Amino acid sequence: MPGTKLITIERHILEQQARFPHATGEFTSLLYDIALAAKLISRETNRAGLANILGKAGTQNVQGEQQELLDVYANQIIVRMLNHTGRVCIMASEEDPDPIFIPATYKRGNYVVLFDPLDGSSNIDYNVSVGTIFSIHRHVTPDLYDCGLPDLLQPGRRLVAAGYIVYGSSTMMVYSAGNGVAGFTLDPSVGEFLLSHEEIRAPDNPKYYSVNQGYERFWLEAVRQYVKWITGMKEDEPRKALSARYIGSMVSDFHRNLIAGGIFLYPADTRDKARPMGKLRLNYECAPLAYIMEQAGGAASDGIHRILDIVPQSLHQRTPFFCGNKDLVAKMEEYFQHYNPEWVEALQERVQLVT
Ligand code: AHM
Numbered sequence: 001m002p003g004t005k006l007i008t009i010e011r012h013i014l015e016q017q018a019r020f021p022h023a024t025g026e027f028t029s030l031l032y033d034i035a036l037a038a039k040l041i042s043r044e045t046n047r048a049g050l051a052n053i054l055g056k057a058g059t060q061n062v063q064g065e066q067q068e069l070l071d072v073y074a075n076q077i078i079v080r081m082l083n084h085t086g087r088v089c090i091m092a093s094e095e096d097p098d099p100i101f102i103p104a105t106y107k108r109g110n111y112v113v114l115f116d117p118l119d120g121s122s123n124i125d126y127n128v129s130v131g132t133i134f135s136i137h138r139h140v141t142p143d144l145y146d147c148g149l150p151d152l153l154q155p156g157r158r159l160v161a162a163g164y165i166v167y168g169s170s171t172m173m174v175y176s177a178g179n180g181v182a183g184f185t186l187d188p189s190v191g192e193f194l195l196s197h198e199e200i201r202a203p204d205n206p207k208y209y210s211v212n213q214g215y216e217r218f219w220l221e222a223v224r225q226y227v228k229w230i231t232g233m234k235e236d237e238p239r240k241a242l243s244a245r246y247i248g249s250m251v252s253d254f255h256r257n258l259i260a261g262g263i264f265l266y267p268a269d270t271r272d273k274a275r276p277m278g279k280l281r282l283n284y285e286c287a288p289l290a291y292i293m294e295q296a297g298g299a300a301s302d303g304i305h306r307i308l309d310i311v312p313q314s315l316h317q318r319t320p321f322f323c324g325n326k327d328l329v330a331k332m333e334e335y336f337q338h339y340n341p342e343w344v345e346a347l348q349e350r351v352q353l354v355t
Pocket residue numbers: 094116118119120121122212248249250251279
């Protein structure tokens with residue numbers, strides 16, 4: 001297409017930086033480091049199908065070397081890419097129980113990074129898309145050498161940027177730094193992410209709903225009624241039915257719904273001792289995706305509160321998650337008030353909000 005500009009992710013990040021006259025380039029370089037980590041993880045996920053021939057992850061290869069599990073590999077790549085650059089002061093990963101501190105020998109920078117290195121990794125064996133999710137905050141502890149939990153436990157609305165990489169039929173990186181959402185597709189032959197989706201907006205006309213319907217018997221009444229409604233089966237509230245799509249790999253489910261329009265649901269589970277707050281993690285999965293969805297004009301809620309207003313109380317805190325088209329999320333909240341007011345009350349007690 002003559003005349004159409006080809007924009008690399010680096011160019012795009014630099015153009016964004018130009019909006020801030022006092023920017024030092026630290027943040028720009030951090031995003032670029034993440035893009036580079038994504039390329040390495042992408043290379044390995046693309047080779048995953050060869051595991052049976054070349055040696056399966058978690059086993060020894062013919063040289064007697066231990067093959068790394070892909071999620072362990074992805075985790076290490078991100079840590080090793082970011083911990084020595086002088087741009088980050090502390091990190092946390094869904095794979096690690098504790099914060100990841102920067103080794104004493106390296107300089108520290110202004111940014112705090114939280115990530116899920118390989119979300120949906122149980123799908124890897126079946127050649128199903130997986131993803132990486134990341135969040136970036138500014139540090140709040142005045143001395144960079146004292147950074148700790150208060151820097152990591154910031155509410156989503158304070159995010160400076162968030163993004164994800166989906167390792168699908170192509171590898172795509174989607175991110176927002178607070179000025180809309182842009183998507184880049186990796187050209188593997190040259191190893192560059194090229195701008196493919198300039199301004200992603202959540203469509204007004206949703207097409208899909210995504211939920212693990214196998215858990216229906218454990219759902220609260222509000223969720224059961226909602227899914228009845230969304231599939232056009234509620235006689236008192238007729239509507240056009242949405243189609244079901246559930247990959248079980250949230251980045252992929254989220255990505256499709258972001259582009260095509262829809263809602264993703266991962267509700268709390270009413271089983272004894274099971275998942276009273278659902279499965280998904282607020283810090284590594286829900287807050288960053290909520291940020292992107294809001295930047296694209298959508299919404300994200302735990303069924304009662306805006307996800308970005310929740311102040312995390314612990315690193316691996318879980319939350320119910322309803323994310324997508326604004327009207328569909330609002331309707332879910334309405335249903336909770338109507339069908340499960342006792343749950344609304346219980347959740348209000350559990351969750352701390354930005355004051
Ligand atoms: P993970 O972080 O252990 O990979 O789990 C998160 C994944 C999400 O990608 C996905 O939406 C969800 O688990 C699927 O869970 P379920 O099989 O319970 O529907």
